[in-house]
Amino acid sequence: MPLPFLAHVYYTGYPTWLPEPLRLLKVLGTVGAVTLTKWYTSGRSNRSERNMHGRVVLITGGTSGIGAATTLELAQRGAQIVLLTRLAPTDSFLVDYIDDLRTRTGNQMIYAEQVDLADLHSVRQFATKWIDNAPPRRLDMIVLCAATMVPPGSPRVETAEGVEVTWQVNFLANFHLLGILSPAIRAQPFDRDVRIVIPTCSSYISAPKLDAGLDREGWTPQTAYARSKLALMVFARAYQKHLDAYKRPDQLPMTARVVLVDPGLARTPGMRRWLTRGSLWGLGLYLVFYVFAWLLLKSPEMAAQSVLFGVMESSLVRVPGGRLIKECMEVDCARKDVDDEEVAKKLWEASDKLIERVEKQQAVKRAKAKKEREKDEKKKEEEQKRDEEKKKTAAQVEEIEALVDAITRGKAKAAKEAKDGKQTYKKETQETTKKGGRKGNPSHLHPVFFTDKLRRPPFHIVAGPYTSPIAHGYVYQDGQRGVTRL
Numbered sequence: 001m002p003l004p005f006l007a008h009v010y011y012t013g014y015p016t017w018l019p020e021p022l023r024l025l026k027v028l029g030t031v032g033a034v035t036l037t038k039w040y041t042s043g044r045s046n047r048s049e050r051n052m053h054g055r056v057v058l059i060t061g062g063t064s065g066i067g068a069a070t071t072l073e074l075a076q077r078g079a080q081i082v083l084l085t086r087l088a089p090t091d092s093f094l095v096d097y098i099d100d101l102r103t104r105t106g107n108q109m110i111y112a113e114q115v116d117l118a119d120l121h122s123v124r125q126f127a128t129k130w131i132d133n134a135p136p137r138r139l140d141m142i143v144l145c146a147a148t149m150v151p152p153g154s155p156r157v158e159t160a161e162g163v164e165v166t167w168q169v170n171f172l173a174n175f176h177l178l179g180i181l182s183p184a185i186r187a188q189p190f191d192r193d194v195r196i197v198i199p200t201c202s203s204y205i206s207a208p209k210l211d212a213g214l215d216r217e218g219w220t221p222q223t224a225y226a227r228s229k230l231a232l233m234v235f236a237r238a239y240q241k242h243l244d245a246y247k248r249p250d251q252l253p254m255t256a257r258v259v260l261v262d263p264g265l266a267r268t269p270g271m272r273r274w275l276t277r278g279s280l281w282g283l284g285l286y287l288v289f290y291v292f293a294w295l296l297l298k299s300p301e302m303a304a305q306s307v308l309f310g311v312m313e314s315s316l317v318r319v320p321g322g323r324l325i326k327e328c329m330e331v332d333c334a335r336k337d338v339d340d341e342e343v344a345k346k347l348w349e350a351s352d353k354l355i356e357r358v359e360k361q362q363a364v365k366r367a368k369a370k371k372e373r374e375k376d377e378k379k380k381e382e383e384q385k386r387d388e389e390k391k392k393t394a395a396q397v398e399e400i401e402a403l404v405d406a407i408t409r410g411k412a413k414a415a416k417e418a419k420d421g422k423q424t425y426k427k428e429t430q431e432t433t434k435k436g437g438r439k440g441n442p443s444h445l446h447p448v449f450f451t452d453k454l455r456r457p458p459f460h461i462v463a464g465p466y467t468s469p470i471a472h473g474y475v476y477q478d479g480q481r482g483v484t485r486l
């Protein structure tokens, strides 16, 4: 096809329907340059393979950006995923996210545990729960993708525990988590090939020295982020040494490996927040110039390739741990202090001390809050009791009043009836006497009809304790008839 076309151009000249050659060259050149740039900035793809089926993976930051792309890939390969997220297990986003992942990957072994990296107590709660198991739980991999970046121009932020947020989330929480999980990692069988994969960032190169500290005046979002990544790298290498120093009961060498990964710059939510300065106008500009972000930054899926390489590359288990991976290959660290044992020792000790201090303070606060809560609950209970007693007393008073009222009414009624009865009796007596009979009042018919209201002997016969009411009646009846028989 191109040859006949070129022959046609050669013999008959340049066709009129084609744009002029210079313009064509420009268009082709532009398309070529864009394609090349895109190809270059997308980075390399992971070619390593590893059977991930059934492997237990703990992953932080698995709900966003590079972490989410890594999670999807590992879930598709059948790994058992435990997402460590700050979201509550009942959070609707998280529930939908896990449901969606399960449907897309056909893998039901995807779970979530609540771990807020900005809260050291939350990290401790999860990690101690994890190691509190006999025999030790299976653990194949820990991927630490979670990170935070305060947008440029924003003020310094502290966690509720009083630690600068970038330092705590990006470094201190990971230090704390791996510190507590260390026994769980060391207890894995020799042939398990456990990996601790830690994404870092090339910004570590520009970070100030760790022992110099970072005071409030010198703090900027960029330096805080870079410093946290440098600290993470120093710790990662020291942690590998800590693992290697462990003497296994079976005398076999330690095969757990720490792998540092620089994923490259990617269009993730974190990066978007950084570029837009977390503002609406920034987001507007980002959308207008999105083509540049698309061209120069990797997709989260491509950025995840180096992380997946760190997870799957089999050669990594045969070399000492703590390697730095970039573009799916091993690269050297650009800073010497990453391997400085003195720096690592100081960092480790200072971090231990900081965690101890913060945890103690928080424990006191929690104890105080608990006391206050218990006090409040007791107060509420007492108030409730008092209310119930008041209600009970009111009900009793009401009942007594009703009783008194009933008695009063009864008495009044009885008095009225007695009065009416007396008059009736008089009338009837007169009538009966007149007629010489006993009609009208049934008590005249038989002594048992003699009722209380009529129990008043008309003829001065006093009813004593030994007189029978029936006899009394006779008295009355007989009295009526003028016969007294007592």
Ligand SMILES: NC(=O)c1ccc[n+]([C@@H]2O[C@H](COP(=O)([O-])OP(=O)(O)OC[C@H]3O[C@@H](n4cnc5c(N)ncnc54)[C@H](OP(=O)(O)O)[C@@H]3O)[C@@H](O)[C@H]2O)c1
Residues within 6 Å of the ligand: 060, 061, 062, 063, 064, 065, 066, 067, 084, 085, 086, 087, 115, 116, 117, 118, 119, 144, 145, 146, 147, 148, 169, 199, 200, 201, 202, 262, 263, 264, 265, 266, 267, 268, 269, 270, 271
């Ligand atoms: N993107 C890049 O260009 C780039 C470049 C170099 C290195 N990296 C590194 O690659 C890793 C992933 O970056 P990314 O851009 O994909 O990140 P991202 O999109 O910003 O996601 C960060 C993740 O961390 C989680 N997270 C933040 N604060 C947390 C906390 N307090 N507790 C628990 N989880 C918390 C977030 O959870 P929520 O979803 O709940 O907020 C989210 O899942 C990071 O370590 C980053 O430093 C990224």
